[in-house]
Amino acid sequence: MMLAQIQAKLKAPKDKKNDFGGYSYRNAECILRAFKDIAPDGLSLIMSDEISQVGERIFLTATASLFHDGALVAQAKGSAMHAMQKKGMDDAQITGACSSYARKYALSGLFAIDDSADDPDA
Numbered sequence: 001m002m003l004a005q006i007q008a009k010l011k012a013p014k015d016k017k018n019d020f021g022g023y024s025y026r027n028a029e030c031i032l033r034a035f036k037d038i039a040p041d042g043l044s045l046i047m048s049d050e051i052s053q054v055g056e057r058i059f060l061t062a063t064a065s066l067f068h069d070g071a072l073v074a075q076a077k078g079s080a081m082h083a084m085q086k087k088g089m090d091d092a093q094i095t096g097a098c099s100s101y102a103r104k105y106a107l108s109g110l111f112a113i114d115d116s117a118d119d120p121d122a
Helices: 003-011 028-038 090-112
Strands: 016-018 023-025 041-055 057-068 071-082
Touching: 003 028, 028 090, 041 090, 057 090, 071 090
Parallel strands: none
Antiparallel strands: 016 023, 041 057, 057 071
16 A cells, blocks of 8 residues: 555545634544555654744644654655743643644645545535
């Protein structure tokens, strides 16, 4: 199964609900679970993060790399601005939330996840 087949087969519905905003969403864990359900032997996914500073702003860029039998098949990146403070969170939690958000967008790009009419929760 190559990338195009995974993109066609992978379904990651928005199974989380934001009660405050009144909307449904998916997170990186949902996408990873959907990938693991269909990933054939020999296919692996590696995620990594990199921090950079642009002016006064700090960004976290996540990279999702897909390998088949050790060879790179495809790669996608997603970025999020890193907040310096967030009510109720310590520094590690803020960075973790930023990483999760950036990884969600890297995975969405890699697996061509969208909210089109074909999306099961559109």
